[in-house]
Amino acid sequence: MESRLRKIIVCDPDRCNGCRICEYVCSFASEGVLNIKKSRIRVVRIEPFLNLAVTCRKCEDPLCIKACPRDALTQKPNGVIVVDENKCNGCGWCVETCPFGVVRMHLDKRKVVVCDYCEKHGYPMCVEYCPKDALKYVTLDQAARELSKKAVQILVQELASR
Amino acid sequence: MKGYAGKYLMVDLTRGKTSVGKIEEQMALNYIGGYGFGARTLYDMLPNPAQVDPLSPENVLIWWTGPLAGTISTAGNKYAVFAKSPLTGIFGFGISSGLFASEFKSAGWDGVVFTGRSEKPVYLMIDDDNVELRNASSIWGKTTWETEEMIKEELGDESFTVASIGPAGERMVRLANITNERNRQVGRCGLGAVMGSKNLKAVAVRGTRDVEVADPQGLVRFIAELNERCQGPATEKYRVYGTPANILVHNKLGCLPSYNFQKGTFEYAEEVSGEMMLKTHVKKIIACAGCPIACDHVNQAREDYAGTVSSVDYESLALLGPNCGIRSLDAITKAVEICDTLGVDTISAGNVVGWAMECFEKGILTKEDTDGVELRFGSNEALLEALRRMCLKEGRLGKLLSEGVRRASQIVGKGSERFAVHCKGLEWAAYELRSLQTSTLGFAVSNRGADYLRSGSYQVDVKGKVDRLRLDKSRGKIVYDGENQYAVIDSLIICKFTRGIFQSMDELAKLYTLVTGLSMTGEQIVRAGERIHNVARCFNVKCGVTRKDDYPPPRAFEDPLPDDVVKGAVIKREEYEEALDSYYECRGWSRDGIPLKRKLLELGLSREAEEVGVEA
Numbered sequence: 001m002e003s004r005l006r007k008i009i010v011c012d013p014d015r016c017n018g019c020r021i022c023e024y025v026c027s028f029a030s031e032g033v034l035n036i037k038k039s040r041i042r043v044v045r046i047e048p049f050l051n052l053a054v055t056c057r058k059c060e061d062p063l064c065i066k067a068c069p070r071d072a073l074t075q076k077p078n079g080v081i082v083v084d085e086n087k088c089n090g091c092g093w094c095v096e097t098c099p100f101g102v103v104r105m106h107l108d109k110r111k112v113v114v115c116d117y118c119e120k121h122g123y124p125m126c127v128e129y130c131p132k133d134a135l136k137y138v139t140l141d142q143a144a145r146e147l148s149k150k151a152v153q154i155l156v157q158e159l160a161s162r
Numbered sequence: 163m164k165g166y167a168g169k170y171l172m173v174d175l176t177r178g179k180t181s182v183g184k185i186e187e188q189m190a191l192n193y194i195g196g197y198g199f200g201a202r203t204l205y206d207m208l209p210n211p212a213q214v215d216p217l218s219p220e221n222v223l224i225w226w227t228g229p230l231a232g233t234i235s236t237a238g239n240k241y242a243v244f245a246k247s248p249l250t251g252i253f254g255f256g257i258s259s260g261l262f263a264s265e266f267k268s269a270g271w272d273g274v275v276f277t278g279r280s281e282k283p284v285y286l287m288i289d290d291d292n293v294e295l296r297n298a299s300s301i302w303g304k305t306t307w308e309t310e311e312m313i314k315e316e317l318g319d320e321s322f323t324v325a326s327i328g329p330a331g332e333r334m335v336r337l338a339n340i341t342n343e344r345n346r347q348v349g350r351c352g353l354g355a356v357m358g359s360k361n362l363k364a365v366a367v368r369g370t371r372d373v374e375v376a377d378p379q380g381l382v383r384f385i386a387e388l389n390e391r392c393q394g395p396a397t398e399k400y401r402v403y404g405t406p407a408n409i410l411v412h413n414k415l416g417c418l419p420s421y422n423f424q425k426g427t428f429e430y431a432e433e434v435s436g437e438m439m440l441k442t443h444v445k446k447i448i449a450c451a452g453c454p455i456a457c458d459h460v461n462q463a464r465e466d467y468a469g470t471v472s473s474v475d476y477e478s479l480a481l482l483g484p485n486c487g488i489r490s491l492d493a494i495t496k497a498v499e500i501c502d503t504l505g506v507d508t509i510s511a512g513n514v515v516g517w518a519m520e521c522f523e524k525g526i527l528t529k530e531d532t533d534g535v536e537l538r539f540g541s542n543e544a545l546l547e548a549l550r551r552m553c554l555k556e557g558r559l560g561k562l563l564s565e566g567v568r569r570a571s572q573i574v575g576k577g578s579e580r581f582a583v584h585c586k587g588l589e590w591a592a593y594e595l596r597s598l599q600t601s602t603l604g605f606a607v608s609n610r611g612a613d614y615l616r617s618g619s620y621q622v623d624v625k626g627k628v629d630r631l632r633l634d635k636s637r638g639k640i641v642y643d644g645e646n647q648y649a650v651i652d653s654l655i656i657c658k659f660t661r662g663i664f665q666s667m668d669e670l671a672k673l674y675t676l677v678t679g680l681s682m683t684g685e686q687i688v689r690a691g692e693r694i695h696n697v698a699r700c701f702n703v704k705c706g707v708t709r710k711d712d713y714p715p716p717r718a719f720e721d722p723l724p725d726d727v728v729k730g731a732v733i734k735r736e737e738y739e740e741a742l743d744s745y746y747e748c749r750g751w752s753r754d755g756i757p758l759k760r761k762l763l764e765l766g767l768s769r770e771a772e773e774v775g776v777e778a
Contacts, residue, residue, distance in 0.1 A: 017448045017449040019452065019454065033374075034234055037369075048344070049445055129386065
């Protein structure tokens with residue numbers, strides 16, 4: 001798949017209110033348990049106003065892969081990072097290199113985990129369960145178009161109210 | 163059984179020792195969690211509550227989550243705190259939400275029971291199984307918001323969630339609350355003062371365990387459906403304007419308390435409405451963990467109070483605003499910030515300051531009594547200064563207000579008791595006394611004192627399902643049903659804003675079963691609600707509560723409303739007596755408000771029947 005067609009999970013900070021439903025759902029979707037500390041997507045709350053959920057961005061030429069001394073991490077053509085648990089020894093270099101902090105060390109297994117975009121469900125469950133549609137599963141091109149649209153709407157409203 | 167952690171922590175603060183207790187299946191089935199567990203344990207742990215000074219080491223402080231906490235259940239991450247209340251002298255409890263309860267359950271605990279008193283300030287750290295009382299000397303004196311930051315810093319991980327008291331709790335202000343995650347409070351009944359009396363500054367918790375549920379697939383599917391319903395009309399009010407939407411609704415109906423409940427409308431209602439607030443002050447809407455609704459409207463103040471940030475809901479807004487004659491959203495935002503950071507309940511605070519303003523305007527309190535504060539309705543400066551002094555117990559005014567409205571009015575006397583708007587010592591919330599009369603009955607019979615959260619009986623009034631300007635014998639049943647259902651909601655514990663999305667009590671029972679694996683029907687769960695309510699009442703009877711305590715304050719009977727929309731509305735004594743009788747009859751209590759032995763035995767409460775129950 002061409003990288004420009006890759007869909008990623010993006011989060012709208014205006015809509016995200018920090019409810020963490022994505023985290024609960026993710027732990028269930030990924031491991032069949034309810035434990036937000038095992039979620040691949042994480043909500044960041046910076047008081048008093050900022051909330052944003054972040055997960056794997058499917059980077060081009062990802063730093064996490066480069067950092068792994070045991071070649072445990074690979075990237076599929078659709079951008080999903082795959083962790084070979086037999087090779088990963090939990091050194092955590094990839095955790096340190098990910099600029100978004102979304103490569104995580106699993107609490108029990110001590111192997112790293114990365115969002116797999118719910119490949120086995122066919123669609124990211126966090127996006128499906130987000131009650132405010134803050135999470136979207138889109139290409140970056142679509143995400144940019146939505147932002148442009150929003151900006152234009154605001155501009156038009158402001159012009160109209162003058 | 164799943165859902166529950168199955169164990170709770172006991173902390174003896176006097177000896178600095180901890181131990182572990184177990185939750186048995188029978189306890190789970192009979193009392194559900196939250197309110198139910200609190201009623202059961204408070205009754206058991208304080209066998210002679212009348213003899214216990216709430217601020218002495220003999221009082222207990224009990225925290226419970228419910229079976230839903232930490233699961234993905236819709237708006238189900240709540241915890242409740244219990245003690246004999248220093249404000250009311252009876253059954254005291256409050257519920258808060260946020261992430262705290264989820265972390266607590268995930269750490270492997272259903273609750274924690276504190277006894278005794280620590281010699282020095284401490285806080286409790288719970289890190290899964292690792293529990294520790296830690297020195298809190300360096301954080302004693304700090305605000306709740308500072309305390310959260312300092313504890314996270316000290317423990318080296320901001321994923322700890324902290325519930326703490328502010329300087330008001332430390333000083334045992336009787337209105338003191340407990341705050342977690344800045345904006346969420348165990349608000350009522352002065353439980354922060356109980357923490358302060360025990361030298362317990364905070365509880366910090368981090369949990370990393372899976373929360374096991376009986377049917378994860380079924381639960382997640384059911385929650386998807388419930389969360390979808392939460393985007394519908396039943397919760398629209400909360401999502402868009404938050405609870406402040408009530409300002410204009412209540413103003414129109416003449417049931418928005420203003421000027422210490424002298425009126426039921428506010429001439430500047432538009433200026434402090436939810437609609438206005440959303441337009442000019444709301445900077446962000448946030449949600450508690452697991453909540454698909456998101457009602458919390460965080461304000462940013464401007465002009466004189468620029469930089470002030472606080473979360474403003476209807477009760478805070480109405481009592482610190484119209485009830486004190488205040489028309490500035492900036493000042494109200496500041497007032498809430500003072501209450502939240504120094505640590506007092508905004509409802510009680512707005513109520514007692516409103517009372518003091520009426521005293522001042524009537525000449526009952528003078529500038530000498532207020533240490534120079536011109537305590538007039540509508541004065542932003544007076545409100546903020548009074549709140550600050552109350553929280554810090556500063557000077558004559560601060561000390562007086564810190565006692566709560568019942569005690570303060572008894573101290574001042576001179577007829578000020580007549581317009582101290584409370585029941586059983588708990589300050590009346592922002593529902594007018596005379597123009598919502600089913601509500602008033604519900605407030606007056608509530609186990610906690612003047613309480614809008616125990617039966618929701620205002621709903622039939624606001625929705626026009628009954629004649630809200632009078633009472634009759636149909637109202638007892640409305641309050642009775644509401645109380646039993648709310649006791650279930652408060653025990654599970656689930657947010658009341660979801661009540662419109664459940665089609666029946668069977669659905670709540672279904673949720674309980676999906677989580678716990680214990681079979682439960684709607685009828686059984688309501689029965690548990692009735693049982694829970696009766697245990698709390700029996701505790702209150704032991705504290706001396708009888709029929710005489712189940713009345714609204716004199717203003718409800720004696721001062722007809724002046725507002726055009728509800729002109730002359732007043733509660734007629736004989737109608738009230740009839741409605742109260744009808745309530746006792748539904749409850750199976752004596753005419754004096756004491757549970758009958760027969761009723762208690764029917765609910766499986768043999769000890770209560772023996773200790774408290776009376777013959778028909």
